[in-house]
Amino acid sequence: MNFVDFISFSDPTLQKALLGSLFISICAALVGVFTYYQKKSLVGDAVAHSVFPGICMAFIISGTKNPIFLLLGAFIAGWLSIISFDFLLRDKRIKSDAALASVLSVFFGLGILLLNHIQNGGNANQIGLQHFLMGNVAAMSSQDVMTYGLISSFVSLVIILFFPVFKLISFNKDFAHSKGYKVKSIQFLFSSLIVICIAIGINAVGVILMAALLITPASSARWWSNKLERIAILAVLFSVISATIGAYISFSYARMPAGPWMVIILSVIALLSILFSYPKGVIYGMLRRRKAQEKMLVENVLKSFYHIEEREGEELISAVQLANTRSYDGAKLSLALRKLKKRSLVLVSGQNYQLSKEGRAEAKRIIRLHRLWELYLGSKLNFKKDHVHNDAEAIEHIITPEIEKQLIEELGEPEIGLHNDKIPLR
């Protein structure tokens, strides 16, 4: 029932809430992508706290809750906070984190005092100013939604138009400057967009959670791609999803506020991206590392087989002999032997093990890479003989056939290695 109502989009409260939060979150996501890459995410947080006194001041002066006046007040206060932040940073002793924390808390304290002033004055219009602290989409009038929708579409449009320029400035300011861009004016434009976006956004989620609308979509999107365009599209997509679900929850359960739910869903998306994204995600990274470790272990055991064969000339080798060569951990050695048996690189006869034909070829390949690399380091790069082993030990697992071919050509099909050992070329 609820769901049908939601899909049909007929309820006017829902229309307002959904449209309002969609406009605001899309605009914030676009701005957030660039603040994320300029490592200014928390500046947005500070600005969001700092617009609060501006709103109160605008109310004190105008005496109404006309959104245009309040926005103007918020805009001025937001800009003031950015200016005071930059001003504080001019003193080399003040670091950006302390400057941010100071600006944020002092501006907010000022806002609290102004709010007290309004409350003491008893203007009947004041009811609802609290909404700016916690945000309330449902309390927006349709005129508000219209205004905010127009402004945020304008901001989004400017960002899309200036996308390449902002991109350039976010990644390399000096290069942009050398290309003849007016870096300062562009940054002025961008800061203004941040402030406008925040001034509108706090209507939906309040001053504290506003930071999430800026930071979270961009930082979840960047787990999926390295291209800024794709990241921006994904960030917008995540915002749309969270705004829709947030609106649905607050529509279905009368008590639930949309804003905080939006933030929770955004954070869930972020955590899922951190854990499960491919190929940058934490879990995939763990699997990949584990696989690489296993591969190295198996290859090392193969090498041990070959070493024993080479040294002692016997093909039947016991586990104890293997363990002695590299002091393997018992569990790891049996794991490696199991894997080798499965790939039929090693044959079992009673208590002993023996390399199969394929196994010997594979072992030879790794030994070859190891000794080729040692020889290369020693003869071409003038490494000392006792400095090459560890390097070769690491790189033997990752040399590709192409590099192998080049090495053989470069060294002229050598047969004797650096330590007078035989290089098994075939």
Added chain:
Amino acid sequence: MNDLWILVISFLVAGSCALLGCFMVLRKMSMMSDAVSHAVLPGIVIAAIFSGFNYFNMLLYAVAFGLLASFVIQWLTNRVKMNSDASLGIIYTLFFAIGIVLISMYQDVIIISSEHVLQGNIEFAPLDLLIVQEKYSLGPKAFVGNLFSFFLVVLFVFSSYKALKITSFDEAFAESLGINTKRWNGLLLALVTLVTVVAFDSVGAILVIGFMVVPALSAHLWVNKLGQMIILSLIFAFISCIIGLQIANWFNYSISGSICVTMGSILIASFAARKVRTRSRLEHLEVGNLNKQR
């Protein structure tokens, strides 16, 4: 009598915040207190749901959530290698949002006003007394809580002053001396969480950041030595409390807001004074150089 209690409580809050704030400022971790102070909200709400408004239960739950948040943030920054500000922003907003949702879910059971969350209720602190064995009053609960955390902070700073100092200025050097920097970082963060939580109840989620950072930063602009910085930040904090309380009384404003704005004015004054001092020093230098040239 009530005014005196309020003054003492605000001294204790501002004192313990300023003490720890010095180290947070030097370690460039100021925004961590921001994150912790927002992240404790769900803990406070859960405590309120389960045990009414039992002051000490509230502290316990809040500390648990604050520690959880700082742990997750550290994990995201150090292990997952995220931008530290992004991980901070994501986690504290998530915790705060969960807190607000919980408040809305249990509207009938608990009454937490947004004013309490945002500006604390130091005004009413003297009315909530801690009573032992039904007759002896130990003073307001907020006083006992803040005295406890102030005592812990002073004890911590005094007992481990050297290790804290070295790790704050040069972590690599400290490690080379065999100091366990991870342990000190962890301890400091745990203490910041405790102080933030105790202070949160009195001055609110956002102003506690100002209490921590602003006096410490102002002191940092005047002196070069850590010991002097700590003493000066305490002095600034106490002056702000006295002036702030007066302002709040005159205009009927929120006490924590007034104190925070006073701290801000001291910061502005310190900043301006430093500008003037460096300028006059520069002029002095230039005159000296000119004389040399002649």
